[in-house]
Amino acid sequence: MKDRFFLDTNIIVYIFDKHSKQKNQIAQELLKEALQSGTGVISFQVIQEFCNVALNKFKKPMSLSDCREFINRFLFPVCEVFPGMELYNTALDIREKSGYNYYDALIVAAALHSKCMIIYTEDMQDGANIMGVKIKNPF
Numbered sequence: 226m227k228d229r230f231f232l233d234t235n236i237i238v239y240i241f242d243k244h245s246k247q248k249n250q251i252a253q254e255l256l257k258e259a260l261q262s263g264t265g266v267i268s269f270q271v272i273q274e275f276c277n278v279a280l281n282k283f284k285k286p287m288s289l290s291d292c293r294e295f296i297n298r299f300l301f302p303v304c305e306v307f308p309g310m311e312l313y314n315t316a317l318d319i320r321e322k323s324g325y326n327y328y329d330a331l332i333v334a335a336a337l338h339s340k341c342m343i344i345y346t347e348d349m350q351d352g353a354n355i356m357g358v359k360i361k362n363p364f
Contacts, residue, residue, distance in 0.1 A: 233346035
């Protein structure tokens, strides 16, 4: 069985980046694998951050209906981690031990809670291992 993996928000955002063709292709492949294999995971935080970027920061902001459709068809099916006291406490522990900012610690906590072995991101140190979760920059 293939290792479970977590997709950080920046990976999802690259699905819409037409200027970085290589990153766009890799991001699309990772989401496709997540959907098809059932081994890829995101959290509520990734959906929230994606919506903020897509609706407010894209060069041409995404329409509400397109955002809704993307969430429903592609993100929600792989969303396994939702807020709770245990998740927040784990994130605080990770922040204390690693020095990561709180939102990155929350991503790591979500990966741990969903039993992922890898976090695909370009926002954290490639190759780092945090409490058994490996950080990997897929680009």
